Amino acid sequence: MVISKRLLALGATAAITFAACGPGAPTTGPAASQPAATQDTMSEPPATSAGGDKSDYVACVAFDTGGLGDKNFNDLAKKGLDDAGAEGFDTKFSEATGSGDYAANIQRLIDQGCEAIVTVGFLQGQATVDATNANPDIAFAQVDTSWAGGAGAGPDFTPGTADDIPIPDNFTGLDYQIDEASMLAGYLAAAWSKSGKVATYGGLAFPGVTRFMDGFYSGVQYYNEQKGTTVEVEGWDGSQADPTAGGTFVGGSGGPDTWANTAKGEEFARNFVEQSDVDIVHPVAGATGNATIKGMFERELWAVGVDTDQWLSLEDQPYHTALLTSAQKGIDVSVLDFFNKTFGGDIGGEDIVGTLENGGVLLAPYHDYEDEIAAVEGLTAEIEALRAAIIDGSVGVCDYLDATTAPSRGIAGC
Numbered sequence: 001m002v003i004s005k006r007l008l009a010l011g012a013t014a015a016i017t018f019a020a021c022g023p024g025a026p027t028t029g030p031a032a033s034q035p036a037a038t039q040d041t042m043s044e045p046p047a048t049s050a051g052g053d054k055s056d057y058v059a060c061v062a063f064d065t066g067g068l069g070d071k072n073f074n075d076l077a078k079k080g081l082d083d084a085g086a087e088g089f090d091t092k093f094s095e096a097t098g099s100g101d102y103a104a105n106i107q108r109l110i111d112q113g114c115e116a117i118v119t120v121g122f123l124q125g126q127a128t129v130d131a132t133n134a135n136p137d138i139a140f141a142q143v144d145t146s147w148a149g150g151a152g153a154g155p156d157f158t159p160g161t162a163d164d165i166p167i168p169d170n171f172t173g174l175d176y177q178i179d180e181a182s183m184l185a186g187y188l189a190a191a192w193s194k195s196g197k198v199a200t201y202g203g204l205a206f207p208g209v210t211r212f213m214d215g216f217y218s219g220v221q222y223y224n225e226q227k228g229t230t231v232e233v234e235g236w237d238g239s240q241a242d243p244t245a246g247g248t249f250v251g252g253s254g255g256p257d258t259w260a261n262t263a264k265g266e267e268f269a270r271n272f273v274e275q276s277d278v279d280i281v282h283p284v285a286g287a288t289g290n291a292t293i294k295g296m297f298e299r300e301l302w303a304v305g306v307d308t309d310q311w312l313s314l315e316d317q318p319y320h321t322a323l324l325t326s327a328q329k330g331i332d333v334s335v336l337d338f339f340n341k342t343f344g345g346d347i348g349g350e351d352i353v354g355t356l357e358n359g360g361v362l363l364a365p366y367h368d369y370e371d372e373i374a375a376v377e378g379l380t381a382e383i384e385a386l387r388a389a390i391i392d393g394s395v396g397v398c399d400y401l402d403a404t405t406a407p408s409r410g411i412a413g414c
Contacts (some may be wrong), residue, residue, distance in 0.1 A: 036332060054088035059339040060114035061093045062105050062272035064121025065255060068095060075145055075330065076308065077120045082334025087370045089339060102127035110135060116342040118143060118335050122206055123254060125150065139170050139347035141338045144208040146351040149410045157408065171350035172341075174334045178306075179215030179397045179411055180390050181327035181361040182282070183302045184399045185385055186219020188363075190231040191379050192302065198262055199234035199278040201248035201268055201292075203285035209409035211282040212306055212327060213247065213409055214238055218400035222386065234276045239402035250285050259286030269295025271385040280304065280324070290314065297322035307331070309364040324373075330354055344355070357391045363393045 003096035039297070061081045063074045085091040092112050093104035102124045109117055110131070116139040119128045124142065129151055132140045132191045146152075147167040154163030167173075168386070189198045202209035217238040220231050235248035248268075252258035265288040272278040273296075281296055282304040283289030293303040297319035304310065306327030314320035334352060342348075354360015363383070366373050374380055389395035398406055406414040 028277055030110065033133055040215075044154070047307070048081065049333060054343060055090055057089055057116075057339075057343050058114045059084045059089040059091050059111070059343075060109045060117045061091075062102070062109060062111070062117060062119045062124065063093060063095045064124060065096045065098060065101075067097070073120050073143060073307075074195065076329075076331040077118060077335050078331035079274075080339075083336045084339045087336075087340075089343070096121070096124075099123050105129065110138060115139065115346070116339055117141070118338060120198045122208060125407050126361050132168050136168070136170050136306065137348075139172065139342040141172040141174050141222065141335075141336075141348075143335070144176060144329075146173040146353065146410065147171055148173070148351055149175075149207065150260045153295070154385045159407065161200070161392070167349055167351070170348040172338055172348045174331075174338060175336075175351050175410075176329040176354040176361050177211070177356075177412055178329055178354075178361050179211040179218070180356045181363050182212045182215025182304075182306075183219040183222070183390060184356075184363045184387055185282060185325055185327050186216040186225045186233075187383060187386055188219075188315055188373070188379070189216070189302075189304055190220040190223035191376065191382075192324060192373070193231055193280055195277045195279045196230065197232045197234060197276055197278045198280040199248075200237040200282040201250070201285065202248045203288060204252075204254060205247060207250055209249075209284045209413065210236075210247070210409045214406065214409060215397050216282045216304070218397040219386075221400035226382075233273060234278055238400060239405060250288050261288045262291040264288055265291025267293045269299070273299055273301065282306070282327075293322055294319040309368045311364065312406055321368050323367070324369050328364050330360050330361050330362075355391075356387055360408075363387075 005306055049268050061077050063077065068074055068078055081091050081093060092109060092114060096102055096105055104259045105224060106117060106119065118141045120143050128140055128142050148159050152165050152167055152211055153159045154161065154165050156163055189351045198220060202213055213236040216235050217236050220233050223229065224231055236247060250258050250261060250264055266284065268283065269281065269292045272281055280302045281292055283292040298304045302324050303322050305323050307329050308326065309328055311320050311323045334354060355363065386395060396413045398411050401414065402414045
């Protein structure tokens with residue numbers, strides 16, 4: 001598989017156990033001074049600073065509930081912060097114990113002299129917007145969020161319409177077109193499935209989750225189209241205007257009952273296998289999803305991981321060997337890149353989007369299954385051909401979704 005050398009060099013495949021349960025977009029937005037912009041490449045650290053030494057620049061992260069060690073988005077963002085510290089930045093952070101802490105924690109970091117602040121957790125959206133408005137000289141970013149598809153979409157929640165709100169000069173969206181990587185994973189799952197039935201489910205229905213599900217679904221449909229097969233996807237059909245109406249989600253408050261519900265994760269594995277004859281599951285639900293991976297392992301079946309190379313991050317657990325691959329995001333890389341670009345004087349006004357083309361998202365290695373997958377005639381070449389087709393635009397995730405509903409879930413090209 002083709003893997004970004006930059007991602008590997010900066011440790012994007014570090015051993016962090018978690019699945020997607022990251023932030024969605026802010027729900028309301030301010031007036032601002034310039035039009036929204038989207039940067040389609042991951043930013044490279046600037047060679048020179050706008051002024052001063054990195055040790056004089058305070059780079060900070062406001063973590064979500066669950067705290068450090070949650071093996072979640074917090075830990076990958078912390079990896080990016082630690083990498084910034086290793087480069088010489090002065091670093092600080094705050095941890096939230098509840099949603100009431102968000103605004104106060106951001107303000108605490110401001111009071112400590114932070115010049116660039118990354119927020120983690122979709123529930124921090126409004127607090128991030130408010131702080132961005134109130135502090136135009138401080139650079140803000142939010143992980144797994146685009147301004148264009150979130151706060152910038154305006155009251156109608158639809159990007160590209162007349163009520164769109166310009167992106168603030170001091171805000172950077174750190175977004176990931178993870179559906180592209182999950183489409184590759186869906187194709188692999190369809191090819192590997194012995195029962196002809198695969199599944200995906202999410203923690204909560206927001207774009208940071210449903211993009212995985214959309215991509216996985218589309219990959220299966222593309223495989224069916226190419227091969228004349230009828231592999232089925234349980235848990236998602238790619239057409240829901242209201243994803244909660246037809247998709248399968250853990251639900252809950254957005255806390256541990258959603259993202260660390262071991263009993264629920266085991267239940268999903270049991271139900272998918274026993275009721276639907278599913279043999280591969282793509283869970284997008286944090287530690288809840290890890291319990292599903294464990295359940296598939298116990299049944300001698302398979303799973304597809306999310307956000308990081310979960311084969312590596314779960315290697316202290318025997319059930320990591322159930323993983324065929326993972327759809328990865330370079331969250332730690334983009335956090336470090338954000339600090340470097342703001343140190344260089346670029347404090348915002350753009351969404352930075354990780355894609356297959358720029359290495360911001362990718363399909364993880366096959367590890368235990370490398371030889372077996374290679375032995376399936378043509379499969380490795382087909383996945384590489386699909387990767388190239390997604391990059392050049394000749395095949396898209398949106399081609400297999402309802403184009404009237406997919407834009408609200410952040411799928412490009414619909």
